[in-house]
Amino acid sequence: DAKTTQPPSMDCAEGRAANLPCNHSTISGNEYVYWYRQIHSQGPQYIIHGLKNNETNEMASLIITEDRKSSTLILPHATLRDTAVYYCIVSYGSSASKIIFGSGTRLSIRP
Amino acid sequence: DAMVIQNPRYQVTQFGKPVTLSCSQTLNHNVMYWYQQKSSQAPKLLFHYYDKDFNNEADTPDNFQSRRPNTSFCFLDIRSPGLGDAAMYLCATSKDLIQYFGAGTRLSVL
Numbered sequence: 757d758a759k760t761t762q763p764p765s766m767d768c769a770e771g772r773a774a775n776l777p778c779n780h781s782t783i784s785g786n787e788y789v790y791w792y793r794q795i796h797s798q799g800p801q802y803i804i805h806g807l808k809n810n811e812t813n814e815m816a817s818l819i820i821t822e823d824r825k826s827s828t829l830i831l832p833h834a835t836l837r838d839t840a841v842y843y844c845i846v847s848y849g850s851s852a853s854k855i856i857f858g859s860g861t862r863l864s865i866r867p
Numbered sequence: 868d869a870m871v872i873q874n875p876r877y878q879v880t881q882f883g884k885p886v887t888l889s890c891s892q893t894l895n896h897n898v899m900y901w902y903q904q905k906s907s908q909a910p911k912l913l914f915h916y917y918d919k920d921f922n923n924e925a926d927t928p929d930n931f932q933s934r935r936p937n938t939s940f941c942f943l944d945i946r947s948p949g950l951g952d953a954a955m956y957l958c959a960t961s962k963d964l965i966q967y968f969g970a971g972t973r974l975s976v977l
Contacts, residue, residue, distance in 0.1 A: 799957050843909065858909060860909060
């Protein structure tokens, strides 16, 4: 079973920051938080991951609370191409770790 | 350039007729995965390989089999497709904590 809880849908205005929340209250000490997204009719795409510290890359920022029970994915300047289903996943950090997808958040970007 | 390649993108088969979906990778990753994704649902892991070690998920039906003849290729065999097996099938590889997905094969069962 997925170990994360996300809102089923959100929307955001183009050009604004999109903040996607995720609860993972049962995360264990050596589990990472991953975010993937899936644009319609495509395979999922990796966005970012983190363990304890906040992370930033060219796509997004990941903010993890100090108790690690929740996190927020931030898309700083959302565009129409960011319309997708966003999945928050917790998994052990090894190459053969399994990804168990939850139901995700459907993000709609409005012009 | 595509790094995880799934062929074909669309596959139509008849009820009960065996079908094979293929996946290849240019990344030389040790681990390969197969997922099933039905309409409006999240991807569901069927099984994965770590090198040649096969790992089946407990709830994957026996109707689904897989082969990995070498590092680059992995196949999904559906022995007797039913109408309920119509779905998108996704292949992925992983290295350094990140999974790389192919574009998927959409299977229709008539």
